[in-house]
Amino acid sequence: MKTSSAGLENADLPLVCWFEDCHKESIPLVGGKCSSLGELINAGVRVPPGFALTTEGFRRFMSEAGINSEIQTLLKGLDTQDMKALENVSATIRGLIEAHPFSTEIEDMVAEFYRKLSVRSCLPAAPVAVRSSATAEDLPGASFAGQQDTYLWIRGTDEVLHHMRRCISSLYTGRAIAYRANEKFDDELLAISVGVQKMANSFTAGVMFTLHPANGDRSVIVIDSNYGFGESVVSGEATPDNFIVNKVTLDILERTISHKDIYYTVDTKTQVSRAIEVPLERQKVQSLMDDEITALAWMGKQIENHYGRPMDIEWAVDKDLPFGGNIFILQARPETVWSDKPRPVSAKAGTSAMDYILSSLLEGKRLD
Amino acid sequence: MKFPKPHDVKDIPGTEGWERMYPYQYQFTTDDPERMEYEEKSFWFYDGLHYPEPIYPFDTIWDEAWYLALSQYNNRIFQVPPVRGVDHRIINGHVYISPVPVTDPEEIGRRVPNFTERAGYYYKNWDRLEAKWKVKIEATIKELTDLQIPRLPELEDLSVVIEGVGESEGYHLIKAYDDLINLGIKCWQYHFEFLNLGYAAYVFFLDFVQKQFPSIPLQRVTQMISGIDVIMFRSDDELKKLARKAIELGIDGAITASQEWTEVEITLKDLPKGQEWLAALEEARYPWFYISSGTGWSHKDRCWNDDLNIPLMGITTYIQKLKEGADIERPMKQVCDERDRITAEYRALIATEEDRNTFDELLSTAKTVFPYVENHLFYVEHWFHSVFWGKIREVAAIMTEHGLIKEIDDIWYLRRDEIKQGLWDVVTAWATGVKPRGSSVWPPEIEWRKGVMEKFQAWSAPAAIGTAPEVIQEPFTIVLWGVTNNSLADWSEIQDDTDLESITELKGFAASPGIVEGRARVCKSANDIIELQEGEILVSPTTSPSWAPAFAKINACVTDVGGIMSHAAIVCREYGMPAVVGTGHATKVIKTGMLLRIDGTAGTVSIER
Numbered sequence: 001m002k003t004s005s006a007g008l009e010n011a012d013l014p015l016v017c018w019f020e021d022c023h024k025e026s027i028p029l030v031g032g033k034c035s036s037l038g039e040l041i042n043a044g045v046r047v048p049p050g051f052a053l054t055t056e057g058f059r060r061f062m063s064e065a066g067i068n069s070e071i072q073t074l075l076k077g078l079d080t081q082d083m084k085a086l087e088n089v090s091a092t093i094r095g096l097i098e099a100h101p102f103s104t105e106i107e108d109m110v111a112e113f114y115r116k117l118s119v120r121s122c123l124p125a126a127p128v129a130v131r132s133s134a135t136a137e138d139l140p141g142a143s144f145a146g147q148q149d150t151y152l153w154i155r156g157t158d159e160v161l162h163h164m165r166r167c168i169s170s171l172y173t174g175r176a177i178a179y180r181a182n183e184k185f186d187d188e189l190l191a192i193s194v195g196v197q198k199m200a201n202s203f204t205a206g207v208m209f210t211l212h213p214a215n216g217d218r219s220v221i222v223i224d225s226n227y228g229f230g231e232s233v234v235s236g237e238a239t240p241d242n243f244i245v246n247k248v249t250l251d252i253l254e255r256t257i258s259h260k261d262i263y264y265t266v267d268t269k270t271q272v273s274r275a276i277e278v279p280l281e282r283q284k285v286q287s288l289m290d291d292e293i294t295a296l297a298w299m300g301k302q303i304e305n306h307y308g309r310p311m312d313i314e315w316a317v318d319k320d321l322p323f324g325g326n327i328f329i330l331q332a333r334p335e336t337v338w339s340d341k342p343r344p345v346s347a348k349a350g351t352s353a354m355d356y357i358l359s360s361l362l363e364g365k366r367l368d
Numbered sequence: 369m370k371f372p373k374p375h376d377v378k379d380i381p382g383t384e385g386w387e388r389m390y391p392y393q394y395q396f397t398t399d400d401p402e403r404m405e406y407e408e409k410s411f412w413f414y415d416g417l418h419y420p421e422p423i424y425p426f427d428t429i430w431d432e433a434w435y436l437a438l439s440q441y442n443n444r445i446f447q448v449p450p451v452r453g454v455d456h457r458i459i460n461g462h463v464y465i466s467p468v469p470v471t472d473p474e475e476i477g478r479r480v481p482n483f484t485e486r487a488g489y490y491y492k493n494w495d496r497l498e499a500k501w502k503v504k505i506e507a508t509i510k511e512l513t514d515l516q517i518p519r520l521p522e523l524e525d526l527s528v529v530i531e532g533v534g535e536s537e538g539y540h541l542i543k544a545y546d547d548l549i550n551l552g553i554k555c556w557q558y559h560f561e562f563l564n565l566g567y568a569a570y571v572f573f574l575d576f577v578q579k580q581f582p583s584i585p586l587q588r589v590t591q592m593i594s595g596i597d598v599i600m601f602r603s604d605d606e607l608k609k610l611a612r613k614a615i616e617l618g619i620d621g622a623i624t625a626s627q628e629w630t631e632v633e634i635t636l637k638d639l640p641k642g643q644e645w646l647a648a649l650e651e652a653r654y655p656w657f658y659i660s661s662g663t664g665w666s667h668k669d670r671c672w673n674d675d676l677n678i679p680l681m682g683i684t685t686y687i688q689k690l691k692e693g694a695d696i697e698r699p700m701k702q703v704c705d706e707r708d709r710i711t712a713e714y715r716a717l718i719a720t721e722e723d724r725n726t727f728d729e730l731l732s733t734a735k736t737v738f739p740y741v742e743n744h745l746f747y748v749e750h751w752f753h754s755v756f757w758g759k760i761r762e763v764a765a766i767m768t769e770h771g772l773i774k775e776i777d778d779i780w781y782l783r784r785d786e787i788k789q790g791l792w793d794v795v796t797a798w799a800t801g802v803k804p805r806g807s808s809v810w811p812p813e814i815e816w817r818k819g820v821m822e823k824f825q826a827w828s829a830p831a832a833i834g835t836a837p838e839v840i841q842e843p844f845t846i847v848l849w850g851v852t853n854n855s856l857a858d859w860s861e862i863q864d865d866t867d868l869e870s871i872t873e874l875k876g877f878a879a880s881p882g883i884v885e886g887r888a889r890v891c892k893s894a895n896d897i898i899e900l901q902e903g904e905i906l907v908s909p910t911t912s913p914s915w916a917p918a919f920a921k922i923n924a925c926v927t928d929v930g931g932i933m934s935h936a937a938i939v940c941r942e943y944g945m946p947a948v949v950g951t952g953h954a955t956k957v958i959k960t961g962m963l964l965r966i967d968g969t970a971g972t973v974s975i976e977r
Contacts, residue, residue, distance in 0.1 A: 212583060218717040219581035244583060248713040251881055251969050253583060353569070353729040354488050360572040361483075362449055362476065 015057035016109045019050050019197070029054045031133030031193035036332075043306035045299055045329045048318075049120050050128070050197030051113040053164055055135060057106060058192050061168065065100040071172070072187065080178040087174045094169035102161060110164070111157045114196065121198045122320060125155045132167040133193040152273070153199055153266055160196055167194040200328045201266075202316035204287045205230035206240055208296060209335060210247065210304040210311045216338035218310060220253065221245045221297045225288040228263030229273050230314050230330070237275065238262050241287045245297040247304075252293055257286050292317055295327055303332050310335040371832045374407050377459050380827055383820045386461070389425045389783065391432065394458040412457060412464035413832040416952075417929045418665050420909045422461030422824035424780040425817070426760070426787070429549070430665055430753075431456060431463055433556035441560045446486045448564065449479040461824030464833055490565050494736050498562065501740075505558050505747045509655075512551045512755050517544050517762040520770075520798045538795035541766065545791055548759050549784055552752075559748045566737035573734040576726065580718055585969065586932045587878055587941065592711045593734050594941055595704040598742040601942075603659040603672070604916035606652040607679055608696055611686035613648055617641040620687045627684075627898065629676035655751050659914045661894030664749030667780050671754035672914060681898050682917030689920060696920060698942050742938075750913065763787065770794045771807035773814060781817040782810070831952075868957050871975065876926070876951035878971030879937035884924040884946050888962045890955055891918070905966060907958045911936040919943055924966040926954045926973050940968070948973050 013029065014021075022030050022038025030038070034052040041047050053061075062068055074089050101107070118126040130151045149170040151163040170176070171192050180187060206225035211218045224233050224240040232238040238261060244254040260283055262275045288296070296315055304311050314331040374396045379386070387395050397403040423431065439453020452468040470476050490497060518537040527533070570593075577589045614620040619642050622635045636642030653673055661678060662669030672679045689696050711731070718724045764779035772790050773779055779787065790806050797804035889904040891897050897918040900906065906922045908915070910929050919925070919939050923946075927936045930949040940947035946968025954973065958964065963976040 215582050217581050217583045218719070219714060220583045246583075246585070246588070247717070248710050249588065249881070251585070253585065253969070353726075353733040354484070354491055356576060356726055356730060357487075357568050357572045357733075358449070358480070358484060360575055361451075361568065362480070 013056035014054055015060055015106055016051055016053055016113050018113070019047065019052065019195070022052065028135055028191070029056065029193070030195070031055070031135050033131060033133035034193055034195045035133075037195070037197070039306075040303065040329055040332060044302050045306075045332075046325070046327060048198040048200045048328050048330070049117060050195055051117065052133065052196070053106075053110065053194040055191035055193050058168060058194070061100075061102055061106060064103045065097070067096050067100065068188075070096065075177065075181075075187065078177070078181070080181045083174070086178060090172055090174040090177060093172040097169040097172070098162070098165045100165070102165075107157075107161060110161055110196075114157050114160055117196070117198060127153045127155050127199040127201070128160060129195075129197050129199055130154050130160060130163040130167060131195045131197070132170055133195045135191050135193070153268065164194045164196070168192060199266075200316040200330060201319050202229055203227065203319035204292075205314075205316035205330075206233040206288075208300050208313045208315055210300045210313070211335060211338055212244070213337065216341070219247050221247050221300045223288070223293060223296060223300075226260050226263055227278055227282065227287050228265045230316060231264045231273060232262060232275065234314070243288065243293050245293060247297070247301055250294050250297050250301075252290060255286065257284060259283055260287065288317065289323075291323060292327060299327065299329060303329065307332070307334065310339050312336075371411075371834060371836065372830055374412060374457070374459075374833050375404065377830070377833065380460055380823045383460070383823050386820050386824075389461075389781075389817055389820070390423075390428055390458045391783070394428075394456060396457055396459065407457075408834060410455070410466045410468070410834050411832065411836050412466045412834045414829045415463045415465050416829070417910075417931075417934075418663065419463050420929060421666070422821060422827075423458065423463055424667065424821070425783045426780045427666055428458075429552060429784050430556065433553050434560065436553075437556045437560040438564065441564050446490075446564065447479045447482040448487075448568075449476045449483050459833070460827050460829070461821065462827070462829040466834070469837070487565055487568075490562070491569070491733065491736075494562075494740075498740055501558060501561060502747075505555070505744075505752075508551060508555050508558065509747070509752050509755065512548070512555075512752065512759065515544060515547055515551070515759060517541070517548075517759060517766070519766060520795065536799070538799050541795055542788075542791055545763055545788060548756070548763070552756055555748055555752045559744055562737070562740045563744060566741040569730070569733045569737045570741065573730040576730050577714070580723065580727070581714065584714070585878055585881070587881055587937075587968075588710060588714075590932055590937070591707055591941060592714070592731060593707075593738050594938075595700060595707050596735060596738050598739050599746040600742050600913050600935070600938070601698065601916070602746075603656045603913055604682070606656045607682040607917060608686050610645070610649060610652060611683050611690060611696070614645055614683070614687055615690055617645055619645055620691070623680070624684045624687055627677060627681065629680050632680060658751040658754040659746070660750045660754055660912055661914045663910060663912055664745075664753040667757050667760070669753075669912075670757075671750065673754065674758075675895075677898075678894055678914060685917050685920055699944065700942075702944070703942055746913070763791070767791070767794065770798070770804055772804060772810050774811055778810075778814045781814045781821070786810075868953070870977075871953075871957045872977055873975065874926075874948070874951040874954055874957060874973040876948040876954075876971050876973065877930075877932050877937070878967075878969055879930075879932055879934070879949040880925075880940035880945065880947035881969040882924075882944070882946035883965070883967050883969065885963065885965045886923050888926075888958045888960055888964050889922075890958055890960045892955060899960075905964050907954050907964075908936075909955055910934065911939070919945075924964075924968065925949075926951060926958070926964070926966060928952060928954050928956075 017030065019034060019038045020041045022035045023042055024035055024039045026035040026038060030052040037047050037050070071093050074093055078085060078089055080086055102110070117128070118124060132149050149167050151166065154160055154163050171190060180190075204225050204227055206223060207230065208221060208223045210221050212220050212222055223243040223245065225243070226232045226238050226240045233240045239258040240260070241258050242256040243252060245252050260278050263278050264273045264275050266273050299315070300311070300313055303313060311332050312335045313329060316328050316330055318326045318328060375398065396407055435454070435456045442448045442454070443452040450470050452470060455466045455468055457464045470479065518540045520537055520541065524536055528536070574586065574589050578584060614623050619636065619639055622639060622642060623632055625635065626632050633646070636646055657672035657679060660669040660671045661675075686696050715724060715727060718727055760779065761776055764773065764776040767773050767779065767787075767790060768776055772794060782790065790810065793804045793806040884905065886903055886905045888907050889900050890907045891899065892909060894912070894914050897915060900918055900921045902921050903923050904921070905924045905926065906918055907926045908928070910927050911918070911925065912935050916939065925936045925940050925945070925947045927934065927949045928951060930936060932949070934949050936947055937949050946966045948966055948968055948971050951973060958975060965974040967974075
């Protein structure tokens with residue numbers, strides 16, 4: 001049986017906390033996703049602001065709702081091979097969780113954090129993304145343990161609270177239940193955190209590598225960018241603009257302005273993003289300003305320095321905020337293609353200057 | 369890439385017979401099939417770096433001097449394995465050069481141990497040998513300075529008899545001329561003692577870093593070797609010192625009152641503090657005003673000591689700047705801090721410990737060789753050459769007196785062996801008491817040569833001739849002339865584009881980073897920098913240390929010739945202003961007053977028309 005260090009309720013722990021109060025040791029409290037966002041913020045990186053319902057808040061909700069024993073009863077004797085039964089139990093449990101209001105204490109707390117978040121975002125009822133954040137450290141195969149549910153473009157306290165419960169209930173999807181049963185995981189140790197993050201209403205977005213993806217040159221930062229959300233860049237649906245920036249000096253070394261025909265934007269009614277055509281007059285215009293390129297590359301450099309390795313980063317430029325505070329990092333993960341490659345040693349080990357000069361002279365310089 | 373064949377380049381009508389103005393080995397052959405084949409297979413590129421204009425017959429001396437010196441060090445002294453020397457030709461007054469490769473792999477192999485032993489010895493003992501070099505070169509310059517060019521007297525001094533000298537001034541004149549030429553050739557022997565190795569160390573440091581970081585701009589590599597104290601800045605520093613002293617003494621008004629040195633000098637002589645300042649000036653002049661207004665390669669490049677109006681302009685600029693409360697010092701601390709920062713950052717990005725060690729070794733070697741690579745220019749091209757041109761003018765004065773040439777500047781139209789012949793004519797005629805034969809031979813020949821030189825001037829020299837190789841191994845060719853397929857393609861493109869009026873963008877080497885917009889000021893020579901206005905963009909054929917005061921006024925610099933290590937490139941990096949060098953044709957395409965956008969990071973010059 002696996003055990004969790006996140007044990008029983010603890011009155012000293014916060015129920016809700018800002019991302020900036022999280023760091024890489026906060027996984028038991030706020031899960032992997034929120035702690036890594038906190039880590040980025042503390043590294044000086046601008047991340048869309050947000051807060052988390054902590055695992056402590058989760059436990060408080062569950063115990064105050066008084067549904068733990070009911071859930072255990074429902075799960076007892078469940079044949080996880082029986083898909084129909086599994087889905088029925090899952091739906092019942094999820095219904096139970098989603099029907100239960102938070103306590104006034106938690107509701108007030110979330111409402112206050114959400115209000116502050118809206119103020120910080122300079123928006124009335126800021127649209128947010130509500131996501132589950134699993135305590136992955138304690139749960140191998142975490143993606144099954146707590147489903148990676150994400151709800152985008154959520155506005156208003158009631159909606160936020162509702163979707164927070166939906167994230168919590170995602171602990172009890174059929175697959176998650178079956179997975180834990182197979183792993184003989186003690187459901188009493190189960191914990192989840194929910195992150196509430198301001199939606200980056202991106203004018204431009206894309207990806208950034210802190211090395212050259214084509215040749216592994218670590219002295220450059222390479223940025224791909226298109227209008228709208230980063231989806232068009234990540235999925236490869238549009239040919240993005242490409243910028244190569246000197247990592248050491250932050251000079252822009254190369255600009256390739258592409259013909260960008262589509263971009264992703266939000267349909268506020270259905271609250272999903274969809275691809276639409278880029279207005280003709282903007283199709284061949286540089287999608288990211290030089291100042292933004294430099295600022296973004298600077299952030300990339302900070303992130304690489306913080307993690308001590310080349311990184312693969314998703315970013316966005318917010319259209320609601322003025323330059324100087326409008327570039328956000330949405331995600332940062334280690335770059336793996338070049339970083340994991342064994343390095344060919346370009347000079348023989350211990351080559352002296354003389355040996356190098358001699359061997360280079362013999363080789364000559366190709367005219368290219 | 370296609371370039372004309374050497375034997376297809378046509379003479380300019382009216383210049384037929386021009387070949388006799390230069391040594392015969394400089395001609396492309398027409399009567400020797402073996403040599404013709406070699407010439408056609410070789411790649412000859414126009415040495416616009418050293419000769420932006422057609423070469424005068426006398427000035428060929430420095431070309432022959434380096435033809436010998438560079439090649440001997442490459443091939444006979446250090447034996448660089450894959451390359452012999454650099455061969456030379458002249459077409460229509462333009463010098464073309466070609467590195468000669470060793471093609472047989474076995475022969476290259478046989479050369480390796482010699483090179484390793486010999487070059488290795490120089491690298492290992494660099495500082496000691498360089499100190500020795502300084503003694504040799506200073507002794508050579510002293511010998512030159514002390515060399516007397518005697519006038520031919522009506523009657524030899526009585527002391528010749530009393531002291532039993534047994535030699536006449538006629539003999540002394542011939543000997544002095546021989547000594548003068550020999551000192552020049554000797555000085556150029558020293559010029560290349562360290563230079564090939566210095567450049568090799570430099571080139572392959574650049575090469576190593578570029579292999580590590582394929583996207584690194586060359587200017588960032590050279591920045592790692594910036595901020596090293598070199599003599600190049602010394603003359604300019606003397607002007608700054610003199611400006612400060614003038615303000616201290618309260619006589620700055622007398623200096624800024626006129627652009628004519630002779631007037632300023634008269635005023636200063638009447639002021640008690642003026643005398644003190646003049647004494648300081650005298651002290652600075654020798655040797656620091658032996659700084660040529662050009663590269664020093666041409667007799668036309670006069671030095672500050674020849675024309676004190678140039679340093680006067682510099683001093684005036686600095687006085688004005690100081691009065692405005694401006695800081696006239698090069699920002700050395702920032703330059704060094706930034707150098708150390710970027711060096712450390714790049715170093716940290718190198719993946720393996722082994723490569724970091726090689727980087728450290730190559731960087732340290734490049735830093736060791738850097739002062740020589742820069743400083744030799746002051747000793748040889750500036751100091752020695754400036755004194756040398758003056759001595760040749762003294763010889764010319766004697767030839768003028770004896771009617772062989774009409775005026776001093778006619779001497780440059782004669783080959784140095786023709787001058788020797790002429791001097792024999794003069795001294796034998798003087799001894800004998802008759803008219804020299806040359807007085808009716810040389811003046812018409814010189815007239816004709818003047819016409820030829822004018823036609824050469826108007827000729828548009830192809831960037832290269834012959835067959836482009838796939839690989840170039842000669843270190844100079846790469847770093848100094850920046851010969852790459854791209855640069856050649858850019859040159860030949862503009863060569864074809866006859867309509868200079870329509871060009872809106874020039875490409876060159878990104879020599880110093882940054883972007884600046886401003887008005888152009890085209891200065892063809894250092895004398896023109898007096899025209900420069902604050903904030904303009906200097907457009908010039910090339911620059912040299914004597915142009916230094918210009919950099920206090922301008923916001924960016926563009927040159928026709930030069931690579932990443934040219935004077936303009938180095939100075940702009942030290943001042944932190946953008947520069948694009950080696951554009952090929954900037955002074956032809958750009959006119960004063962045009963609005964330019966200089967991108968020193970990308971190496972482009974945009975011209976608004």
